[in-house]
Amino acid sequence: MIEFEGVTKEYAQSLALDGLTLTIPDNGLFVLVGPSGSGKTTTVKMINRLIEPTSGTIKFDGQPIDQMDVQTLRLNIGYVLQNIALFPHLTIEENITIQLEVLKWSKADRQQRARELLALVNLNPDTYANRYPNELSGGQQQRIGIIRALAAKPKVVLMDEPFSALDPVTRTQLQDLVLHLQKQLHNTVVFVTHDMKEALRLGDEIAVMRQGSIQQIGTAEAIFNQPKNEFVREFFDIERQPTSLTVQDLLLVDLGTSVSRQPTIAKTATLAELAQQLIAQPDNVIAATDGQMQRQLTMVDLTTFIAKRGL
Numbered sequence: 001m002i003e004f005e006g007v008t009k010e011y012a013q014s015l016a017l018d019g020l021t022l023t024i025p026d027n028g029l030f031v032l033v034g035p036s037g038s039g040k041t042t043t044v045k046m047i048n049r050l051i052e053p054t055s056g057t058i059k060f061d062g063q064p065i066d067q068m069d070v071q072t073l074r075l076n077i078g079y080v081l082q083n084i085a086l087f088p089h090l091t092i093e094e095n096i097t098i099q100l101e102v103l104k105w106s107k108a109d110r111q112q113r114a115r116e117l118l119a120l121v122n123l124n125p126d127t128y129a130n131r132y133p134n135e136l137s138g139g140q141q142q143r144i145g146i147i148r149a150l151a152a153k154p155k156v157v158l159m160d161e162p163f164s165a166l167d168p169v170t171r172t173q174l175q176d177l178v179l180h181l182q183k184q185l186h187n188t189v190v191f192v193t194h195d196m197k198e199a200l201r202l203g204d205e206i207a208v209m210r211q212g213s214i215q216q217i218g219t220a221e222a223i224f225n226q227p228k229n230e231f232v233r234e235f236f237d238i239e240r241q242p243t244s245l246t247v248q249d250l251l252l253v254d255l256g257t258s259v260s261r262q263p264t265i266a267k268t269a270t271l272a273e274l275a276q277q278l279i280a281q282p283d284n285v286i287a288a289t290d291g292q293m294q295r296q297l298t299m300v301d302l303t304t305f306i307a308k309r310g311l
């Protein structure tokens, strides 16, 4: 568990964090979302002590982090950035295991761990382990960035806008990967984004930030249905999406999976109605009908559609 207690960060010209109080629970995907300059990066960089607070306390598993050895703290915390900056002269395997070398793992153990991690993100170790970063696509390089952060089995992984430079399709695939890995590894992921669709898609819990303070913390459902103030309501205002688009438009691009469930939404329903129904469903799944075929739609389908249409 990570706790921020009244954390402030002052720069000469600006107040980056203004008395931030926040608890990030173990085992889940915690999203920090907000517009540019709201203090998201400052918050995550404080967790691994790349930035020190001006005042206030941050605790990791109950212990103030300023009393912990920085190296030990960072070994428990993986870090993924937008520009992952793999070392160009090192192979993929060497890039993945660089921290393990510092930890004095044997070469055989490092190789084994790199192979395990490559397989985890569907990159064939025989094909990729000995390649160099410039022989991989941007999306593949970002997968390496993610598994490099997981190599030493950290309890917490910080991800700061990791996918914002990627095209929408690759971005969706990597979001799925992050969701899948978190469920498999039961770690704590702190994910920064300025994109509300990404936040809704990923967050078990979402903290909405503005001007260095938290506006609201809660599940996507709670924030969507009961925004605490006008800022949050506008930030998550899916109803501003063009109302002319309907569930039928979404089915026409082959989103959703075929099932034999009774339809629970009309194909003439708007995307805003679909979003609201999805959020209201305990399993976030509803069925729609497309001719003879019943299809199951999830929030992932909706956000994929919105991203593809550039809405």
Ligand SMILES: Nc1ncnc2c1ncn2[C@@H]1O[C@H](COP(=O)(O)OP(=O)(O)OP(=O)(O)O)[C@@H](O)[C@H]1O
Residues within 6 Å of the ligand: 011, 012, 013, 014, 015, 016, 034, 035, 036, 037, 038, 039, 040, 041, 042, 043, 194
């Ligand atoms: N080193 C610095 N010196 C002075 N001001 C800074 C410094 N770092 C950040 N700030 C200011 O602190 C505020 C919060 O910055 P931060 O990078 O945490 O925001 P952010 O929400 O991550 O923004 P973005 O989405 O654009 O990355 C901004 O007003 C920024 O200009």
